[in-house]
Amino acid sequence: xEIVDYAxxxxxxxxxxxxxxxxxxxxxxxxxxKYEYFNDNIFTPPGEFxxxxxxxERALNDxxxxxxxxxxxxxxxxHPGLQRVALEYAEDLVESGDFSTxxxxxxxTTPAQRISRxxxxxxxxxxxxxxxxKTATDIVLSLIVDDGNEERSNRKVLFDKEARLGGVVCIPHxxxxxxxxxxxxxxxxxxxxxxxxx
Numbered sequence: 216x217e218i219v220d221y222a223x224x225x226x227x228x229x230x231x232x233x234x235x236x237x238x239x240x241x242x243x244x245x246x247x248x249k250y251e252y253f254n255d256n257i258f259t260p261p262g263e264f265x266x267x268x269x270x271x272e273r274a275l276n277d278x279x280x281x282x283x284x285x286x287x288x289x290x291x292x293x294h295p296g297l298q299r300v301a302l303e304y305a306e307d308l309v310e311s312g313d314f315s316t317x318x319x320x321x322x323x324t325t326p327a328q329r330i331s332r333x334x335x336x337x338x339x340x341x342x343x344x345x346x347x348x349k350t351a352t353d354i355v356l357s358l359i360v361d362d363g364n365e366e367r368s369n370r371k372v373l374f375d376k377e378a379r380l381g382g383v384v385c386i387p388h389x390x391x392x393x394x395x396x397x398x399x400x401x402x403x404x405x406x407x408x409x410x411x412x413x
Contacts, residue, residue, distance in 0.1 A: 219349070219393070221385050227351035228395060229293060229383040232373055235355055239285035239374075245356060246279050269363030278360045281370065288376060291399060296333030297382025301396040304329065304342075305386045308394055318342055330398060338401025341372030345395040346388070354385070354395050377401035 235242055252260045256271040268274065307320045318326050326342035348354045358369040372378070381399040388394045 219387065221387065221393075224349075224351060224385045224393070225298075225383050225395075228354050228385060228397070229381065231351045231355040232381070232383070232397065233290040235359065236288040236374060236378075237290055238287065239282045242352075242356060242359065243279055243282050245352060246275055246282070246360070249275060249356075274360045274362040277367075278356075278370075281367075282359070285374060288374060289379065291378050291381040294334075294380040294382055294400075294403075297330065297380060297398045297400065298384060299382070300326075300329045300333055301342075301382045301384040301398045302386070304398075305384050305394050305396040308344075308396075309386065309388055314346070317344055326398060330400060334400070334403045336400035336402070337404040338377040339375050340398075340400045341368075341375060341378070342399075343369040343372050343395075343397040345369070345397075346391045347393065348395075349393050354393075358397070372397070372399055375399065375401070 249258070249260070250272060252258055253268075253272050253275075256268050257265050258268050258271075259265040304318075304320055304326075308314065311321050313321070320329070327336075327340045330336050330340050343358050345354050345357050348357050355373075358373055361367045361369045378399045379402045381397065383395065383397050385393055385395045
C-alpha cells in the first residue's frame with residue numbers, strides 16, 4: 216500500500232501553482248502528453264482505471280490555448296490562516312461526503328465567510344477543489360483544465376492577477392484517494408473593497 220506524505224504533497228501543489236502562475240507555458244508539454252490517453256471522452260492514463268470526462272480533448276485544447284497566451288504573474292505567499300481554512304473545509308467534505316454544493320460547507324458558510332474568520336482579506340478571495348489526482352502536477356493540471364466547468368472558475372482563481380496569499384491542503388479520502396482544497400486572497404488589509412470569485 217502506497218504511503219502518501221500529505222503535508223509534502225500540499226507543499227508541492229502550492230509550489231506547482233506558483234510555477235504555473237510565474238511560467239504558464241511550462242505546463243503545456245504536460246498537457247499535450249495526455250492527448251494519447253483519450254478515446255473520445257474516456258481518459259485512461261497508464262496504470263489507472265478509465266475515467267469519463269465531460270469534455271474530452273476539447274478541455275485540453277482550451278487549457279493549452281490559455282497557457283500559450285497567459286502572462287507571467289507574481290507568485291503567492293503561503294498563509295497559515297488560509298491553510299487552516301482549507302483544512303477545515305477539506306475535513307468537512309470528508310466527513311459529510313456531500314459534494315452536491317461545492318464550496319458551501321455543512322454550516323452553510325461560503326469561502327469568503329470562512330476566510331473572513333482568520334483575516335480581513337483584500338481585492339479577491341477564491342477557492343479551488345480537486346478530487347482524485349495523487350500528484351502535485353496532475354492536481355494543478357486538473358485545476359487548469361477545469362473539465363466540465365463552463366466558467367473555468369478554478370483556473371480563474373489560480374491565475375487571478377490580484378492573488379497574493381494562499382493556502383493548500385491535501386488530505387486522504389476513502390473513495391477518491393485525495394482531496395485538495397486551495398484558498399487564495401488578494402492580500403490582507405484593514406480596509407478594502409471585497410470582490411468575491413469562486
